[in-house]
Amino acid sequence: MTSKDDESIFGDPGDALRLIERERGNTMRHVTPDPRLMYWPWGLTWLISFGLSFLRFGPDGRTLVAMPAWVPMTALTALLIAAGIFTGIVGARSSRDIAGRSSRQGLMYGISWSAGFTSLAVIFGRVSDSMPEPLLGLLWGGGMVALVGVLYMAGSAIWVERDMFVLGAWISVVNVIGVLWGPGWHALVLAVAGGGGLLVAGLVGWLRRR
Template sequence: MDPNNEERPPADPAESLRLIREQQVFAARQLNPDLRTFIWPWGVAWLVGFGLEFLRFGPDGRVFVPMPTWLPLAVLLILLAGAAVLTSVVSRRGYGQTAGDSARRAGWYGAAWGLGYATVAVTLSRVSNDLPIEQANLLWAGVTTGVAGILQMAGGAIWLARNLFRLGIWITVINIVGVLAGPGWHALILGLLGGGGMLLATAFVPSGREAPE
């Protein structure tokens, strides 16, 4: 062997620990999904979508900004679908280079988002036309938000991600409060406390990609 070989193990134990730590950090960044990417798309979707809903269908039937009645719900559903797709992609990429249980969890979790929203869309489209528009919008918003909260909690349970699980709880609680408050109020609560709260929370939520201690 060449004694000058640059690939020989470092003689200094401290240097060995440093190299191990660097590899742990690299592996964590490659394999663990950034929890903030689970939050940003939903924050934007809810702040914009529910914001438009509130401006067009305010409490007690008030119209703060005139716009087509179909526009707020259409924008909200498009943004929610985009957030669901991005969440699925992030979960798959995070574990796409692994095999076994981790890869299966990611694949099944991503499928749950897609199939969950497909089920909601098909089911609600069959009944929402029989309701007044304010009640129909509340039905769509409440059910789609409920699905998101449940799946966020499921994701936190799968990866033992405490912040993601807490996010799911927060989403679920404010959704229940908003539905009980009724049309207009639900949109305001979800837009400010849901969307705005999530975007604000990303400044304090760790990425989830740090190496283990």
């Protein structure tokens, strides 16, 4: 059942090139997730939970806004789980019914994240008891965020995405600056520069693929 239109050729080579561009763009939007949906949940998670952490455990041990001590950590855990589930579903939806190299790459990359976080959680949990309170936040926050920065940079090498490399490098740099600045300030840096960086990455990625 081939209609005449299907077999039609193009009078103008430019029409053919435009059709190719349109079809490639359309396919790309189908098989890769919307960058906003992949980055914004993490950006909001960092903005909110590190923001709460800064307000509760501010610089020099000050409490800028009174709230129970468990609130920032609980918010962080809950939001991380929610963002993880959400982005997992969005990512799986876009790569569904496509088998082969890219799904193996995605799987291995996903396992790398889990392995990295599990390792650090075990190590940090083991040494946490013997650490002074103010340094605990730096250890957990700084360590985990260092891992995030490195994994984004490594991901950029897999998918050859320059923007993802810039994001990973940015996160790595602001994290180190925050750690050197000290407890309290670190949380502020992660909330504003880290969370902001993730929000910008989602926006830039979305603008590029429109």
